[in-house]
Amino acid sequence: MAETLAWRKPRQRMAPPAPRQASREMIGSSISMRSVVKTYGAFCAADRISLDVEPGEFITLLGPSGSGKTTLLNLLAGFQTIDGGEILIDGRSIAHVPTHRRGFGMVFQSYALFPNMTVSQNVAFPLRMAGVDRATSDRRVAETLEMMRLSDHARKTPFEMSGGQQQRVAIARAIVMRPKVVLMDEPLSALDRRLRESIQIEIRALHQTIGSTILFVTHDQSEALTMSDRIAVMDKGHIIQVGRPVDIYRQPQSRFVASFVGESNLIEAEILENRGGTMRLRSRSGLVFDAQSRDASASGTATVLVRPERIALRETATADSVAATVTSALFMGETLRIEAEMAGGETLLIRCQDTAARSLPQIGSRIHVSWGAQDCWVLA
Template sequence: MLQAVQTRAPTLTKPIAQDAAAQRIGSRIDVNGVTRQFGKVVVLDKLSLAIEPGEFLTLLGPSGSGKTTLLGMIAGFQPVDAGEILVDGAPVQDVPSHRRGFGMVFQNYALFPHMTVAQNVAFPLRMAGVDRAGSDRRVAEVLETLRLSDHAQKLPTQLSGGQQQRVAIGRAIVKRPRVVLMDEPLSALDRRLRESTLVEIRDLHRSLGMTVIFVTHDQGEALALSDRIAVLDAGRIVQLGTPADLYRRPANKFVAGFVGESNLIEVDVIEARNGIARVRDRAGFGFEVALGMRTVAPGPAVVLVRPERVMVVPAGTPNSLKATVVDAVFLGEILRVDIRLASGAMLQIRAMDRAHDQTPAEGDEISVAWSPSDCWVIE
């Protein structure tokens, strides 16, 4: 999972950002009850979604969840079988894709191999009939913003993958669209390039204020970039919220497992009152879970606790559970410890490595605990 990016890419330069941010904001997009069906297979099922002007919204889900189909319908590449799509209140499902005015960034860059960087970026302006002087000025601004000025006369084959992706982004924003659609734009990059390009996309969005709809199956990208995330499964949105909401308070086991690393413990809820639930795991060990304003009914449930919230504590600590170390893996700054509770449940601990701490060994008997506010009941 991509968490905090340690090496920040150089801050984007400002000529296009100052101009565009002062004049434009993104469009509002409303997806109202859309359905898409291939034969008898329903890919999207009466899906609704409201995207605010200037929002960075990510469609996150596994292969086959419907996220790319939804993006294609918004872009105009896929027909709408039922429902409607509105942009700033106007229906667009019958508007051809090239007339919707959206910028588009593809997974495979889709650059013209025989054109230079400058010519690739200028292509949408040329198709729109922008005069040469205006086109040259705007292309120069975009190339400077994306730190590509020194590569203007190079062909795509002379660029790195990250540079090619920046050219594709430049082409998508050169017409100053109110909406930019990005379909898995980082999936072809290696880890280091992906992290630096991720930062550049985030900075660009903040500078330009456009609405961005971003498709990915990578929850790390979604957590780092998004104002909100829509998690899709089997053609439906199973949860919509901020990255923090999805990570800390997933709606179900699917979201818990798809967004971040998860420890899931089967429990019985004994009682719930005054914002606290008392639960007992399958081995009979009890602990407490903070509920906030929620209520949960007594009976079987699942408790989520993230690996970084699990602490090794002295034996006999209140609300602690006994465990056996199964494996310990040194990952540089992170130590990952796999443990088995007395109930048989497997948990993972992820902690900062400290030179003075003794690394747990396979077979060690330990006690673990977490704060009631650091776990979450999934009914």
């Protein structure tokens, strides 16, 4: 359970990353992972992973099953021992600090509530274990329940509550000690979509209020994009890319990140001209277009990412459009999901807003599509 780290040295507060409110004092700790290794026999779950987290930052470990994200969280929590490298909290190694002395709040996928205790008793448990006096404990529990909108449920047991309410109790118990670091291991995966989205907003607002450093593990891309200051995308025991959600989504550095984070169209094209910041390219279907790029020396061919929502549908052919044949068309409420094949054989996925003026195209019908340089990205 979370308690104060007596061994921590005071350190100078660092300005949190945008868009955090820089005027608000951060209580969170910095985290530094340096060449962390964890193996299970011949399998390497964490392969020389390095990552720095600023005080008060909300960072998400995102990746498929088996990528190493939960292993990394368990190493940080102290549930497992590292086989190489080191983990520092506020500049000090925690290698020999037991789990219960690390001072972390923890939220698990299984809520891990005590079924024989009321909500108030569950939330008060860390305070009781830390020897906090009754008056202070009651005040802190009341404040935390109010923060999590649970005051009306204080006397209920977990069996009398919905899944979403139980998850809020688990979060309240994790933050009641105002820990410097909160670890969350896929805490929303058991909830339905609408409730999951609601609690995502609540956790984000809570983070802005308490200022703890949060390390959040998920395989859900929308959760990561919605909640994080930064995302660390993981695969096969490595961190593939770290960046702000907008950069991870719009400017991925590899095919894996482009494919894993959101839906994508990956188009192979010939480089006609490299201007440094942009390239002029020609697809197999003959479409000549510009794309953003960081590689000023690339030549030959390139893979270009075009997100489905960035593709424009044209009523008629234009100089900057290409014809495609519709192979699938689905009405999804607020959006239309269309698949179309271009003359060169490339299949495009297109997502566009449903409007009164737009009808769902018929399979086999001909459409015209286009995109601008700001809508696509050349992968490294």
